[in-house]
Amino acid sequence: MIIVSDKAKERILELKKEEGRTENENIRVSVKGGGCSGLMYDLGFDSNQVETDHVFEDKGVKILVDRKSLLYLAGTTLEFTDGLNGKGFQFVNPNASRTCGCGESFSI
Numbered sequence: 001m002i003i004v005s006d007k008a009k010e011r012i013l014e015l016k017k018e019e020g021r022t023e024n025e026n027i028r029v030s031v032k033g034g035g036c037s038g039l040m041y042d043l044g045f046d047s048n049q050v051e052t053d054h055v056f057e058d059k060g061v062k063i064l065v066d067r068k069s070l071l072y073l074a075g076t077t078l079e080f081t082d083g084l085n086g087k088g089f090q091f092v093n094p095n096a097s098r099t100c101g102c103g104e105s106f107s108i
Contacts, residue, residue, distance in 0.1 A: 001074070002073055003076070004063070004084070005078065008078045008080040009025050009059045012027060016045070026063065027046070037066075043078075046064060054070050076095070
C-alpha cells in the first residue's frame with residue numbers, strides 16, 4: 001500500500017486542474033534503475049491501467065504501481081513539501097536502506 005499525505009493530495013489535485021487532466025488520469029508511481037543511489041522514483045499522471053498493475057486508493061487519490069515496483073514501494077508514504085529546504089514530492093520509504101541528498105534515488 002502507498003499512503004498519500006494530505007499535502008500531497010492537495011498538490012496532486014491542484015496539478016490535475018492546472019494541467020487539464022481528466023478523471024481517468026491517475027498517479028503512476030514506479031521505480032527505475034538510476035540515480036546516485038542505484039534506484040530512482042518516477043511519478044506522473046497515467047490513464048493507461050494494465051492488468052498487472054496494483055491499484056491503491058488513499059484519500060481519494062488512485063495510485064497505479066507495476067508489479068516490479070511494488071516490491072520496493074510497499075509501505076511508502078508520498079509527501080509534498082514546499083518549505084525552505086525544497087519544494088516537491090518526496091517518498092518516505094521504509095524499505096530504503098540509503099537515500100541520496102536530493103531524495104530522488106535510493107537503495108535497498
